[in-house]
Amino acid sequence: MIETAFTPFQSLGGGALIGLAAVLLMGTMGRIMGATGILAGLMQPASLSDWSWRAAVLLGMVSGPIVVMLITGEMPAVQVPISTTMLVVGGFIVGIGVTYGAGCTSGHGVCGMARLSPRSIAATLTFMLTTAITVYLIRHVFGA
Amino acid sequence: MRLVLSYLIGLVFGVGISISGMANPAKVLNFFDVAGTWDPSLAFVMGGALIVTALGYRFILRRPSPMLATSFQLPTRRDLDMPLIGGSAVFGIGWGIAGFCPGGALPALGTGRSEVFIFVAALLVGIIAAKALQSMSLRTRKVA
Numbered sequence: 123m124i125e126t127a128f129t130p131f132q133s134l135g136g137g138a139l140i141g142l143a144a145v146l147l148m149g150t151m152g153r154i155m156g157a158t159g160i161l162a163g164l165m166q167p168a169s170l171s172d173w174s175w176r177a178a179v180l181l182g183m184v185s186g187p188i189v190v191m192l193i194t195g196e197m198p199a200v201q202v203p204i205s206t207t208m209l210v211v212g213g214f215i216v217g218i219g220v221t222y223g224a225g226c227t228s229g230h231g232v233c234g235m236a237r238l239s240p241r242s243i244a245a246t247l248t249f250m251l252t253t254a255i256t257v258y259l260i261r262h263v264f265g266a
Numbered sequence: 267m268r269l270v271l272s273y274l275i276g277l278v279f280g281v282g283i284s285i286s287g288m289a290n291p292a293k294v295l296n297f298f299d300v301a302g303t304w305d306p307s308l309a310f311v312m313g314g315a316l317i318v319t320a321l322g323y324r325f326i327l328r329r330p331s332p333m334l335a336t337s338f339q340l341p342t343r344r345d346l347d348m349p350l351i352g353g354s355a356v357f358g359i360g361w362g363i364a365g366f367c368p369g370g371a372l373p374a375l376g377t378g379r380s381e382v383f384i385f386v387a388a389l390l391v392g393i394i395a396a397k398a399l400q401s402m403s404l405r406t407r408k409v410a
Contacts, residue, residue: 124292126305133307136286137314140369143279144315145322150271152332152339155279157369162393171268178272179279180372186280187289187376198284200374201292202381204364212364213385217392219360220368221400222353224341227288227361228369230354231312236319237340244346249358256362257298 123261124203144233151175156229158220223249268334280373286311289374291365298362360392 144155153159160176167173191197202209220226223245225234230249234242287293287307297308331337361367366374366385374382 123299123303124296125303126287126290126293126296126307128305129287129307130310133286133310134314136282136284136288137311137316138318139278139282140286140288140311141282141315141318141322143275143282144319145326146271146275146278148323148332148338149326149329150275150333150335151268152335152337154340155275157367157372161368161372161390162397165390165393166397175268175272178269179276182273182276182278183280183283183373184376185273185277186282186373187284189277189281190284197377198374199287199290199293200377200379200382201290202365202379203292203295206381206384209364209366209381209385210388212360212362213366213388214392214395215360216357216364216366216368217360217389217394218396219353219355219357219392221393221396222349223357224350224353226357226369227367232315232319233323234341236316236323239341240344241341241346241350245350245354248351248354249361252355252358253362254298254300254358256359257295258301260362261299261302 124201126201140228140232141236144228144236147179148233154229154233156225156233158224158226158229162221219249271334279369280376282315283370283373284376286314288367288370289377291370294367294370295362295365 147153147155160179164176187198225245230242230245235246283289288311293305293307296303296305364385368389371382371385375386
């Protein structure tokens with residue numbers, strides 16, 4: 123386990139930027155800012171123009187940490203407190219879950235909740251609960 | 267124009283994720299570890315994102331159409347079903363194991379860290395597997 127510092131201001135500011143991106147994408151393209159939806163659309167494109175805006179959004183996302191480094195001089199921290207095996211298992215399970223659940227933290231948790239969509243509220247409450255249970259079991263019951 | 271804007275919107279999202287701490291699995295997992303190394307920052311990310319999105323959507327969705335597309339593409343379903351709840355529950359398990367969600371991991375690719383690439387590769391395999399399963403069960407249902 124790695125201790126991390128409580129960062130209310132950065133987190134609130136970062137959250138506000140995530141929200142701003144969601145509002146801008148809805149205002150221009152008329153689309154939900156969901157990482158799952160954008161990835162799924164890249165893998166099964168409806169048309170070239172549908173594929174190209176998603177690819178541009180993804181490229182922009184990936185540029186985010188680089189721009190932060192250029193401004194602050196520091197790459198955003200990525201601390202991975204788990205083994206490679208767990209990373210692969212976790213990634214695979216997330217892929218299955220977000221495909222069936224049709225969304226993740228950005229699509230359901232931010233965009234859907236902001237619209238008060240009952241499906242997104244139910245999805246968000248469900249995954250927040252199972253994430254908390256999983257973390258509790260791994261850290262405090264199995265003691266990994 | 268469309269692509270440049272899409273890129274910039276992705277960039278705003280990526281910078282937001284980077285400074286919020288959502289690209290850092292240690293920080294994300296600590297949010298859920300109330301019984302251990304608790305870090306409440308993630309609540310501020312969700313709060314900031316939700317406030318901006320809820321206010322922005324109210325304003326934007328009153329317009330007849332988005333700037334660069336013919337219509338707003340909003341999910342219209344309101345019913346809760348098993349794929350939604352089950353999928354979200356499974357997503358939470360994976361998120362609790364790995365600490366990355368898709369929206370956190372995609373921008374984190376820009377840090378160049380190998381763990382992020384491993385997670386995203388496993389995520390893509392999970393999405394492809396789930397899509398294959400979904401189309402298989404759809405075909406069986408049609409036959410029956």
